[in-house]
Amino acid sequence: MRAITGTTRVYGILADPIYHVKTPEVMNALFARAGVDGVLVPFHVAPDGLAAAVEGLRRMHNFGGFIATVPHKTAMLDLCDEVSPDARGVGAVNCVRRDPDGRMIGTMLDGLGFVAALRASGEDPAGKRVCLAGAGGAASAIAFALAGAGIAHLTVVNRTPARTDGLLARLAVAYPGLSLATDPGGGTHDILVNGTSLGMRADDPLPLDPALLAARPFVAEAIMEPEITPLLAAAEAAGCRVQRGRPMLDCQIVLMAQHMGALQPQVLNEGAAR
Amino acid sequence: MRAITGTTRVYGILADPIYHVKTPEVMNALFARAGVDGVLVPFHVAPDGLAAAVEGLRRMHNFGGFIATVPHKTAMLDLCDEVSPDARGVGAVNCVRRDPDGRMIGTMLDGLGFVAALRASGEDPAGKRVCLAGAGGAASAIAFALAGAGIAHLTVVNRTPARTDGLLARLAVAYPGLSLATDPGGGTHDILVNGTSLGMRADDPLPLDPALLAARPFVAEAIMEPEITPLLAAAEAAGCRVQRGRPMLDCQIVLMAQHMGALQPQVLNEGAAR
Numbered sequence: 001m002r003a004i005t006g007t008t009r010v011y012g013i014l015a016d017p018i019y020h021v022k023t024p025e026v027m028n029a030l031f032a033r034a035g036v037d038g039v040l041v042p043f044h045v046a047p048d049g050l051a052a053a054v055e056g057l058r059r060m061h062n063f064g065g066f067i068a069t070v071p072h073k074t075a076m077l078d079l080c081d082e083v084s085p086d087a088r089g090v091g092a093v094n095c096v097r098r099d100p101d102g103r104m105i106g107t108m109l110d111g112l113g114f115v116a117a118l119r120a121s122g123e124d125p126a127g128k129r130v131c132l133a134g135a136g137g138a139a140s141a142i143a144f145a146l147a148g149a150g151i152a153h154l155t156v157v158n159r160t161p162a163r164t165d166g167l168l169a170r171l172a173v174a175y176p177g178l179s180l181a182t183d184p185g186g187g188t189h190d191i192l193v194n195g196t197s198l199g200m201r202a203d204d205p206l207p208l209d210p211a212l213l214a215a216r217p218f219v220a221e222a223i224m225e226p227e228i229t230p231l232l233a234a235a236e237a238a239g240c241r242v243q244r245g246r247p248m249l250d251c252q253i254v255l256m257a258q259h260m261g262a263l264q265p266q267v268l269n270e271g272a273a274r
Numbered sequence: 275m276r277a278i279t280g281t282t283r284v285y286g287i288l289a290d291p292i293y294h295v296k297t298p299e300v301m302n303a304l305f306a307r308a309g310v311d312g313v314l315v316p317f318h319v320a321p322d323g324l325a326a327a328v329e330g331l332r333r334m335h336n337f338g339g340f341i342a343t344v345p346h347k348t349a350m351l352d353l354c355d356e357v358s359p360d361a362r363g364v365g366a367v368n369c370v371r372r373d374p375d376g377r378m379i380g381t382m383l384d385g386l387g388f389v390a391a392l393r394a395s396g397e398d399p400a401g402k403r404v405c406l407a408g409a410g411g412a413a414s415a416i417a418f419a420l421a422g423a424g425i426a427h428l429t430v431v432n433r434t435p436a437r438t439d440g441l442l443a444r445l446a447v448a449y450p451g452l453s454l455a456t457d458p459g460g461g462t463h464d465i466l467v468n469g470t471s472l473g474m475r476a477d478d479p480l481p482l483d484p485a486l487l488a489a490r491p492f493v494a495e496a497i498m499e500p501e502i503t504p505l506l507a508a509a510e511a512a513g514c515r516v517q518r519g520r521p522m523l524d525c526q527i528v529l530m531a532q533h534m535g536a537l538q539p540q541v542l543n544e545g546a547a548r
Contacts, residue, residue: 001275004302006295010315018336021280028278041284041315042336049333056330059323062292062316 001028004039011040011260012066018044023067026253038262047071054079058102065097065260080106089174090140095256107259110138111145113252121243123218126150128190133207135163138222139195147171153179157208184212191218199229206231213238221245275302278313285314285534286340292318297341300527312536321345328353332376339371339534354380363448364414369530381533384412385419387526395517397492400424405463407481409437412496413469421445427453431482458486465492473503480505487512495519
């Protein structure tokens with residue numbers, strides 16, 4: 001990475017714990033490739049210190065913004081001066097820009113990173129019928145981003161019906177024209193998505209009924225470790241095209257850099273297509 | 275510099291303006307040489323945001339401390355939870371450690387860096403008679419550090435008598451045994467020090483009477499630009515040993531890293547002797 005000088009713009013990632021975050025390495029590598037005079041550093045902030053930490057960052061004129069991750073995504077919703085409709089719908093903020101006047105502008109890019117990765121794989125979700133496993137934080141973000149990308153139908157499959165109902169209700173308010181269902185057997189799907197954590201452990205059950213693979217849908221995974229989850233293995237065996245979890249992060253890093261003002265929008269396409 | 279990861283400890287420099295600061299490059303180079311998993315970044319903070327910025331940094335558990343420079347050195351005195359006696363005497367803080375419990379511990383290292391540089395040049399000030407030009411911030415820090423290093427006598431020469439009187443009064447309280455004077459003609463001096471800004475511009479008058487060079491004192495400069503001030507040029511012409519301004523900064527960087535807990539004390543000696 002380039003040397004940090006008095007003109008370098010500072011960005012952060014707020015998390016608790018912090019030791020495991022990978023974003024500083026990935027973002028600083030992106031800054032280096034794109035020639036950005038910026039640096040992203042880790043800030044270990046506990047929940048009880050979040051409001052004061054954000055207030056302090058607000059007063060730093062060369063601070064460009066930050067990524068909020070566990071456990072701060074929900075709390076950031078109320079600490080921002082402005083949040084995107086998707087972030088409001090998902091109920092969480094994961095990226096915040098500090099405007100020159102100190103205002104904090106939050107958004108939620110988990111799902112938009114997923115959609116950008118889909119498009120980079122040549123799978124435009126517009127008009128498609130999608131079946132999504134999960135109704136938690138990651139799945140909600142993916143659901144809102146898919147709805148925003150113009151899918152025709154979304155089936156949400158989840159073990160906790162109340163969570164599914166809540167997500168469908170919020171989606172119905174934000175996207176009144178979207179066809180929604182909870183029974184994956186009610187029709188065929190062009191795209192299957194795993195937005196649960198099922199598949200991180202070798203003995204996890206599949207997040208979706210493998211019978212759904214018979215129609216040869218495109219299968220996308222949000223899990224990064226392992227690289228090939230049991231669902232992806234089954235999908236490949238069934239002759240489906242698949243997308244691993246990692247491109248979702250790679251695409252999101254570019255979106256984050258753009259939201260924080262470190263990269264211009266056109267760089268997105270280069271980054272996503274890389 | 276090494277890659278920034280989730281385990282990297284963060285340090286800062288607070289200034290307004292910020293673009294001109296050199297500390298990030300110098301400190302990060304020191305961290306790289308010493309194998310410290312740390313990074314120092316610039317924080318542009320205006321006076322009206324200083325308290326909130328410090329409060330925010332207090333809540334960041336992986337934040338190790340910061341350097342305070344213009345215009346924050348005086349204000350930091352009251353924003354620290356604890357300050358060193360020298361910082362209290364000088365009336366300014368330029369380096370703050372964040373303890374694990376969030377307490378901010380301030381000190382003033384401008385003068386100690388100067389004394390460390392003197393010692394590295396083989397000029398131990400203990401027992402010496404010193405004549406110091408200046409009674410402002412930099413000169414006060416040097417005066418206190420020289421007093422702490424055990425000089426036998428200090429003559430302070432300054433254009434503003436009230437400032438001189440104030441410095442001498444504070445020194446007399448902190449170091450009651452120290453011989454103090456304001457007339458440089460009252461005795462010989464082993465060491466002459468320029469703690470004023472006279473010499474930064476080519477047409478500045480000399481900060482001290484060149485007649486003082488006749489006794490072949492050691493002559494030390496706090497100005498870094500130009501490297502050879504008119505005083506240093508005159509001193510070299512008179513056959514005096516001299517010390518430029520830069521070693522004061524180099525030694526102080528090591529002291530700052532130590533105060534903030536990034537380096538162990540023994541590294542000082544290596545750094546200073548380098």
